[in-house]
Structure formats: structure tokens, C-alpha cells
Amino acid sequence: MKIAVPMYVREKDKAVLEAAAPGAEFVYGKDAAALQGAEVIIGNVSPKKLAGLTSLKWLQLNSAGADAYCRPGILAPQVQLTNSTGAYGQALSEHMLALLLSLQKKLYLYHQNQLQHQWKDEGEVTSLEGATVVIVGFGDIGRAFGRLCRLLGAHVIGIRRHRGAVPPDADEMGTLEDLPRFLARADVVASVLPGTPETTHLYDGKLFQAMKPGAFFLNCGRGNAVVQEDLARALTEGHLGGAALDVTDPEPLPADSPLWDVPNLLMTPHISGEHHLAQTWDKVAAIAARNLKHYLAGEPLENVVDRETGYKKSI
Incomplete structure (x- = not known):
């Protein structure tokens, strides 16, 4: 299984993610080659880059906001979309x-x-x-x-x-x-x-x-x-x-x-979130790692986004 990680990652984030999916192929970077063929993408990418990614089954955002990915035609209906609510x-x-x-x-x-x-x-x-x-x-x-x-x-x-x-x-x-x-x-x-x-x-x-x-x-x-x-x-x-x-x-x-x-x-220039506070990125990586374990076990994912509203679905 190929997992593309286009988001900002530190070495400790890589360790957390890779420990959650032993044996998976992790590719880091935002270029088209890194995304092509990925079953899972962890991190925000330009919505335009998602077109043609026929292998994609799940997109885990590093942001809490998901509105850019909820617009019609961005993701195929069968692709699961989750966000990082709880990290920010x-x-x-x-x-x-x-x-x-x-x-x-x-x-x-x-x-x-x-x-x-x-x-x-x-x-x-x-x-x-x-x-x-x-x-x-x-x-x-x-x-x-x-x-x-x-x-x-x-x-x-x-x-x-x-x-x-x-x-x-x-x-x-x-x-x-x-x-x-x-x-x-x-x-x-x-x-x-x-x-x-x-x-x-x-x-x-x-x-x-x-x-x-x-x-x-x-x-x-x-x-x-x-x-x-x-x-x-x-x-x-x-x-x-x-x-x-x-x-x-x-x-x-x-x-x-x-x-x-x-x-x-x-x-301020939209800098209150992202990875400016180290603790935030610890939580983003932890959410993604937990969801990787859920995904591999065939279990329901955390922070599933309701594409009609753009909000995290209520349990």
C-alpha cells in the first residue's frame, strides 16, 4: 500500500506514522509523482492535484477546515475524507x-x-x-x-x-x-x-x-x-x-x-494554526496515526467530514 504524505513532517512525525502502518510504502512530498498511485494521502494538497488519482481511497487532512475538498467534483464519492479536528x-x-x-x-x-x-x-x-x-x-x-x-x-x-x-x-x-x-x-x-x-x-x-x-x-x-x-x-x-x-x-x-x-x-497572516506550535503538529500526527490503524483494521475512521456541511460528522 502506498501512502503519500504531502504535509510538513518532522523526523518524529515520520516515525509515528510509519509505526502505525508497518510494511507500507511511505512517500513524502507534494509533487505529482509522490501522489500518483497512492491509496492514502495524509496532508493537504491543492484540490486540483487530486484529479486523476484513481487509486485514492482515503484523504486525511492536516487541517480542521475541509471546505475546499467538499466541493462537487474534487473527490470521488467513494473516497473517505477526514480532518484534524482536535489538534488546533x-x-x-x-x-x-x-x-x-x-x-x-x-x-x-x-x-x-x-x-x-x-x-x-x-x-x-x-x-x-x-x-x-x-x-x-x-x-x-x-x-x-x-x-x-x-x-x-x-x-x-x-x-x-x-x-x-x-x-x-x-x-x-x-x-x-x-x-x-x-x-x-x-x-x-x-x-x-x-x-x-x-x-x-x-x-x-x-x-x-x-x-x-x-x-x-x-x-x-x-x-x-x-x-x-x-x-x-x-x-x-x-x-x-x-x-x-x-x-x-x-x-x-x-x-x-x-x-x-x-x-x-x-x-496576522493566517499563522495561528499549521505547525507554528509544536504541540499542534504532535496532535496532527497522532490523529493521522490512529486513523491509519483504524483504516488498516477496517474500522471506522475518526473525524470523518460531512461533505454536505463541511463539518466533522457527529457520532
């Missing part, structure tokens, strides 16, 4: 917390002042203690961020697709249809939504105006969830207190995009 909660939640605290404590303004050699007081700041945080997309990443916010004294409201019991990482729960009524209470709105037709351009001028004046907005999900012109307007006109984006639409963000010069906006 720590990395993204810590990144989001760092961005939020930088906004609340105005650290980005003080850094700008430092570069200009200015000793200047930027005035009042805010705290997570007693704040209401609405987290849109309350999966693994959203729950991890909710835990951090609650530890710092925030009241956490989670938003997910289906109604159910309130998990220990939140104080209240709702669905997307409840979002408008929660926005007026939110001091912080954090989005970690995947890319789906339902979430495209969800955050428009109407939703930003529904948010509490002075609130902060974070997006570490998908860039196309935000109408960027509307976000820029809400910040420029002073309705929002600040925003932080790790994702934009398109990526990379063009040099002439007006977002670069919007006040009170922090941006």
Missing part, C-alpha cells in the same frame, strides 16, 4: 487571546508609539473580567477559547449549529439564528467558523451595527465570513473598539487593500 484548540485559542488582550490593553498603540519614540499615555483600557464574550463556532477551537476567557472572568456565550446542553466551557449557548440578539450584549465577538455557504459574508454592516458600541471583533475562522468593507467602516466610524484578523479574503491580502490602513485593526 490550544494554538488558535492562545493566539486569539493574545490578539484580544493586545486590543483591550492597547498594546498595539504602545508598540506604534515605541517605533516613533513617543512616551504617550493612551488612556483607559478594558478587561475580560465581567465581559461578555460571544464565540461563534463552538467546536474544539471555540471551546478552548471559551475556557481561557472564563478563567479570566468572562461570561461566555457559545454559538453552534444545533441546540443542546450547555457545555462546561460556556455559560449560555445558542445557534446562528440567536446571534443578532446576543450581539447587543457582547463586549467581544470571536468567530472560528469554517467556510460554508451559510457562513459566507455572515458578518456584514447590519451585524456590526448590532454589536455593542466599543466591542471587539476577532476572526480566526475563514476570511470570506466577513464583508471586509463593512468591517473597515465600522472601525473607521468608531462603532467598534477594535478588531483582529488572522484570515482575510483573499489571501495573501493585496498590498493595496484598504484594510492595511484601518485604525484599531490587527492582522
Whole structure:
């Protein structure tokens, strides 16, 4: 059995994967020759490269997001698709917390002042203690961020697709249809939504105006969830207190995009995940190795993606 591994791998990742499938042929790299003839692919590749891979039976993504692979015609119906849900909660939640605290404590303004050699007081700041945080997309990443916010004294409201019991990482729960009524209470709105037709351009001028004046907005999900012109307007006109984006639409963000010069906006170039945190990649490799063992034993795989929704299937 040929297993192609196009994702970033360290030597210890190779050892973990190869121990899960003794005797299999492992080929590392993203070139066409490495992918050709593979029964299993572990790692994200350009969807265009999947065309013509007639031997492929299972694609294990190194990402949690799977929307690019759920479009019609990308994968044959019989090809199993799994993702790495569960690997990114720590990395993204810590990144989001760092961005939020930088906004609340105005650290980005003080850094700008430092570069200009200015000793200047930027005035009042805010705290997570007693704040209401609405987290849109309350999966693994959203729950991890909710835990951090609650530890710092925030009241956490989670938003997910289906109604159910309130998990220990939140104080209240709702669905997307409840979002408008929660926005007026939110001091912080954090989005970690995947890319789906339902979430495209969800955050428009109407939703930003529904948010509490002075609130902060974070997006570490998908860039196309935000109408960027509307976000820029809400910040420029002073309705929002600040925003932080790790994702934009398109990526990379063009040099002439007006977002670069919007006040009170922090941006990072989609680096909160991937292999930037070593622990994340340990988890990605572990998920792939467990699934390899399941696959070889003919057992159900973990993190199977529902191609209709782009989400991990519920068990």
C-alpha cells in the first residue's frame, strides 16, 4: 500500500506514522509523482492535484477546515475524507487571546508609539473580567477559547449549529439564528467558523451595527465570513473598539487593500494554526496515526467530514 504524505513532517512525525502502518510504502512530498498511485494521502494538497488519482481511497487532512475538498467534483464519492479536528484548540485559542488582550490593553498603540519614540499615555483600557464574550463556532477551537476567557472572568456565550446542553466551557449557548440578539450584549465577538455557504459574508454592516458600541471583533475562522468593507467602516466610524484578523479574503491580502490602513485593526497572516506550535503538529500526527490503524483494521475512521456541511460528522 502506498501512502503519500504531502504535509510538513518532522523526523518524529515520520516515525509515528510509519509505526502505525508497518510494511507500507511511505512517500513524502507534494509533487505529482509522490501522489500518483497512492491509496492514502495524509496532508493537504491543492484540490486540483487530486484529479486523476484513481487509486485514492482515503484523504486525511492536516487541517480542521475541509471546505475546499467538499466541493462537487474534487473527490470521488467513494473516497473517505477526514480532518484534524482536535489538534488546533490550544494554538488558535492562545493566539486569539493574545490578539484580544493586545486590543483591550492597547498594546498595539504602545508598540506604534515605541517605533516613533513617543512616551504617550493612551488612556483607559478594558478587561475580560465581567465581559461578555460571544464565540461563534463552538467546536474544539471555540471551546478552548471559551475556557481561557472564563478563567479570566468572562461570561461566555457559545454559538453552534444545533441546540443542546450547555457545555462546561460556556455559560449560555445558542445557534446562528440567536446571534443578532446576543450581539447587543457582547463586549467581544470571536468567530472560528469554517467556510460554508451559510457562513459566507455572515458578518456584514447590519451585524456590526448590532454589536455593542466599543466591542471587539476577532476572526480566526475563514476570511470570506466577513464583508471586509463593512468591517473597515465600522472601525473607521468608531462603532467598534477594535478588531483582529488572522484570515482575510483573499489571501495573501493585496498590498493595496484598504484594510492595511484601518485604525484599531490587527492582522496576522493566517499563522495561528499549521505547525507554528509544536504541540499542534504532535496532535496532527497522532490523529493521522490512529486513523491509519483504524483504516488498516477496517474500522471506522475518526473525524470523518460531512461533505454536505463541511463539518466533522457527529457520532
